[in-house]
Amino acid sequence: MDDLLGDFVAETRETLEAMAGEIVAWEATPDDRSRLDTIFRFVHTVKGSCGFLNLPRLEALSHAAEDVLADVRADRRRPDARLVSAVLAMIDRIAEVTDAIETGKEISDADDHLLVAALQPGAAEVEAEPEVLATAETGATGVATAPRAVSRSIRLSADLLDRMMAGVSDMVLARNELARRLRDGGADSTTEVAFERLSSCIAEMRDAITRTRMARVENLFTALPRMVRDISAELGKQVQLEIDGGDVELDREMIEMIRDPLTHIVRNAIDHGIELPEQRVLVGKLAAGRLHVSARQVGNHILIEVIDDGRGIDAERLVQKAISAGILSHEQAAGLTWDRKLELIFEPGLSTAQQVTSISGRGVGMDVVRANVERIGGLVDIESRPGQGLRLTLRVPLTLTIIPALTISSGGQHFAIPRSAIDEIVRIGGDAVRMTKLGGAEIVFIRGTRLPVVSLCNVLGLSGDIEPANLVVLKLSGGARYALAVEAVHDHEELVVKPAAPVVMACGIYGGTTLPDNSRPMLLLDCAGVAEKAGISRDEKNVSEPVAEDESEGLQEAGAVPVLLFCDLDGIERGVPLALVERIEDCFASSISTTGGRMRLNIDGRLVPLISCGAAIGDLKVRVLRMHDGVEELAYAIDSVIDIVPVTIELQRSAVPGLVAGVMLVEDRPIEFIDAFWLFEQGLGAEQNRAELPMCRLSDNDPWTRQVLAPLVEGAGYRVVFSEDQPDAAADLVIISDGAAVRSVEGAAVVRLRPTAEDRGASPESLWRYDRAGLTAELRRHWNKRSA
Amino acid sequence: MMMQDLYLIVEIAGQRAVLPASFVESVVEIxxxxxxxxxxxxxxxxxxLRSRVLTVIDTIAALGGDRSTAGEKQxxxxxxxxxxxxxxxxxxxxxxAIEGLPTRPRARLSPGWVRYSAGVLEHEGEPLLVIDIPAMIAGPLDLAA
Structure with a gap:
């Protein structure tokens, strides 16, 4: 019997035992709603588990009972004595079959249909029941008398385990004390050997006892792939399951408490969230729905997230349901916020499913989920984007965890860092490590990747006499990384971490406390908290990664967008909004081909337009920014990436369209911003044939006209000729200085410019020559006229 | 029946005060x-404290005094x-054992003590401040806020 099945049997049996009283009480008062709910949840859970354990018989039995109970809950049927007996008979049968699973005995299912029939309204008198049971007993080769197989697992109270844990920890400390005494007193070798043996026994025992309480979250996740597969197959849906963070260790007690809620949530996500493949394709999604289940530690919580990209929850429909179910009045509904409306999903007896399926959909589930999670001091957060998906977060308090950690020291004090957050450890002064300053901030290049440096000493406000010797590169949950400068790196240890007092947690940089063997408490650093305190933004992404949606939202609110700064081939520092950059890649110069005066880059067999600022591309390799406008892609050759910074773009705009849209100061350096519009226009060869551009004749021939006016006119999309050069050229527009004689050009409009700014209306016939807005508007008007 | 509760008499920053014994587990040398x-x-x-980690509260600093110096303490x-x-x-x-409920102190207390006292009890003719332990743990207001 595999573990899952064993768990199921143990759980079902345990619930049955716990429920025995409820069942009897329900029999006495069939109208008692809360007892009814308990029994209903039991059969619902059994049904659900059977679904993915492939126990069709139990599933059929529990489904039948559930149907009846659902009717009772919905007041469609009255729970009379006959119905109660029939349900109880059914529960007895479920118990028998469950036992049979464990013992491996067969129970005849010949009379199952009688049990099911007894549940139906107007069924024969329940006298059938004892008879049915009797048949079951005789036909079942004496199941009731067969001894249960002895299970190799027992259940203990958590209190007892806590006492064992405390006891063994005290033992470790006593051992340490003894070790000191022996060392000081100079014990003989036989004593030492004996002591060593004692030591290793204690160490082993501590490990074993600690493990009794802890389990990897993975235990919670192992059942998911099979369950997802079965449910999606049954519903004709395609689901791609991604699981993350299974190695977080969590209190066993917690894991057991989360198991059912998680099962319900995943089942709901597939049943109600993810659409059928056809529907998904219709709304432009991939046919296979995405289901992401992850666990991670944040501060003193473990977050378990279930994210699907299905249709989400329609809060308005929930409200309608709640109103028709009498849970909510119209007036109350009107005053609810979106979040409050969403929370209606947790009301008992409410479900948005249009159809009841065997998978879920009777409104149990979410209320049970919340009840279970809240019982262990957790929270359930719900976030729905209609049409786009649902994110459910179970926030479970971290009572105690074992975290593989690295111990480091700074300012003479030891700290622990969760190993899961550590990317790598480098020595300052090593070959691949180059420290430098950027606008007062320390940064480091590690094998070419730029990372911000945080001095732990400074963050903690400790005075460090010793220069930091190591950098611990930490990665944050968003993918951002930073380097933490510490004085020394000591050891990898598995530490038992407990939450610190609230007044300590309030510092925002600690994840808990731990007690190493030297019996001096040590603080576990919360890497995200340290980053925040040091002012490292989470958006400081590794440059090769696109910015996640969530991350950029915060920035855009402030008007700033992440901008990629790079050094161009001509040595000038330029910038481009990061959103346009898909990735940064090194390509061989040999994959560049030039056809028809345009460069193209061979990327995976496709020819992508390659643009550069004009400077020569290296012989061997070229670094390119791969950009994407949603439809077309192109590559832009650069020299090197400098940084990604959030910038509120306020450009000194160039008048002439071209590579550079404008210049602005970023961190006190002038940065030329690439005109992405122009870039794509170039890349796609969309530039209009010059011959088709409207012609503008400039009558004057002074330097101002040639140097100042001509670029502006060209920028507006004209070809420019000077009367001086081509006196007879045809033109669509003539610009002359005010007062000059007009040599009329057939079909051409005339714009007059005057050298002084006067009151508007003083010379309506002409424009001041520095009235950029007026001039541009006039140029555009004529351009449009010509093009139309 | 008279209210009668157990209190531990201590001296903090030169001031004799009482802690409700229901909170107190033991007294240790640190x-x-x-x-x-x-x-x-x-x-x-x-x-x-053996296998358990205590958060030690510097009562003098909480009252607005300087931080205590290192060394052995109770x-x-x-x-x-x-x-x-x-x-x-x-x-x-x-x-x-002190009978009765804490009363409001009639004298004006220093700002530090105002925050941490839950009233005054009289024991053998001596008025004693009852320390509000949760408030003391939370610390001065400006930091708690």
Whole structure:
């Protein structure tokens, strides 16, 4: 019997035992709603588990009972004595079959249909029941008398385990004390050997006892792939399951408490969230729905997230349901916020499913989920984007965890860092490590990747006499990384971490406390908290990664967008909004081909337009920014990436369209911003044939006209000729200085410019020559006229 | 029936005061603590009481005085909200039973004591301030806010 099945049997049996009283009480008062709910949840859970354990018989039995109970809950049927007996008979049968699973005995299912029939309204008198049971007993080769197989697992109270844990920890400390005494007193070798043996026994025992309480979250996740597969197959849906963070260790007690809620949530996500493949394709999604289940530690919580990209929850429909179910009045509904409306999903007896399926959909589930999670001091957060998906977060308090950690020291004090957050450890002064300053901030290049440096000493406000010797590169949950400068790196240890007092947690940089063997408490650093305190933004992404949606939202609110700064081939520092950059890649110069005066880059067999600022591309390799406008892609050759910074773009705009849209100061350096519009226009060869551009004749021939006016006119999309050069050229527009004689050009409009700014209306016939807005508007008007 | 509760008489910053005995677990000697950088001033550090970690509260700093210096000290171990704390005290006197409920002090207390006293009790003619342990753990207002 595999573990899952064993768990199921143990759980079902345990619930049955716990429920025995409820069942009897329900029999006495069939109208008692809360007892009814308990029994209903039991059969619902059994049904659900059977679904993915492939126990069709139990599933059929529990489904039948559930149907009846659902009717009772919905007041469609009255729970009379006959119905109660029939349900109880059914529960007895479920118990028998469950036992049979464990013992491996067969129970005849010949009379199952009688049990099911007894549940139906107007069924024969329940006298059938004892008879049915009797048949079951005789036909079942004496199941009731067969001894249960002895299970190799027992259940203990958590209190007892806590006492064992405390006891063994005290033992470790006593051992340490003894070790000191022996060392000081100079014990003989036989004593030492004996002591060593004692030591290793204690160490082993501590490990074993600690493990009794802890389990990897993975235990919670192992059942998911099979369950997802079965449910999606049954519903004709395609689901791609991604699981993350299974190695977080969590209190066993917690894991057991989360198991059912998680099962319900995943089942709901597939049943109600993810659409059928056809529907998904219709709304432009991939046919296979995405289901992401992850666990991670944040501060003193473990977050378990279930994210699907299905249709989400329609809060308005929930409200309608709640109103028709009498849970909510119209007036109350009107005053609810979106979040409050969403929370209606947790009301008992409410479900948005249009159809009841065997998978879920009777409104149990979410209320049970919340009840279970809240019982262990957790929270359930719900976030729905209609049409786009649902994110459910179970926030479970971290009572105690074992975290593989690295111990480091700074300012003479030891700290622990969760190993899961550590990317790598480098020595300052090593070959691949180059420290430098950027606008007062320390940064480091590690094998070419730029990372911000945080001095732990400074963050903690400790005075460090010793220069930091190591950098611990930490990665944050968003993918951002930073380097933490510490004085020394000591050891990898598995530490038992407990939450610190609230007044300590309030510092925002600690994840808990731990007690190493030297019996001096040590603080576990919360890497995200340290980053925040040091002012490292989470958006400081590794440059090769696109910015996640969530991350950029915060920035855009402030008007700033992440901008990629790079050094161009001509040595000038330029910038481009990061959103346009898909990735940064090194390509061989040999994959560049030039056809028809345009460069193209061979990327995976496709020819992508390659643009550069004009400077020569290296012989061997070229670094390119791969950009994407949603439809077309192109590559832009650069020299090197400098940084990604959030910038509120306020450009000194160039008048002439071209590579550079404008210049602005970023961190006190002038940065030329690439005109992405122009870039794509170039890349796609969309530039209009010059011959088709409207012609503008400039009558004057002074330097101002040639140097100042001509670029502006060209920028507006004209070809420019000077009367001086081509006196007879045809033109669509003539610009002359005010007062000059007009040599009329057939079909051409005339714009007059005057050298002084006067009151508007003083010379309506002409424009001041520095009235950029007026001039541009006039140029555009004529351009449009010509093009139309 | 008269209200009669047990209190522990201690001396904090030269002031005799009482702690409700229901909070108090034991009294221990504390020597070396592990400091908590960035914590408010009244958090003296962490101390291991056998296998359990105490958060040691510097009562003098909480009252607005200077941070206590390192060295051996007495601390009253209290449990609050599932966490263990050690309240540094100058001296521990005795556990006494005091009748009646704490009354409002008639004298005007110093700002530090106003925040941490839950009233006054009289014991053998001597008025004693009742220390509000949760408030003391939370520390001065400006930091708690």
């Amino acid at each position: 020597d070396e603590v592990a400091p908590v950088p960035c914590a408010p001033a009244h958090v003296f550090g962490l101390f291991a 601390a009253v171990i209290v449990t609050f909200d599932g966490h263990l704390y050690g309240m540094l005290v100058d001296n521990v006197d005795d556990v006494v």
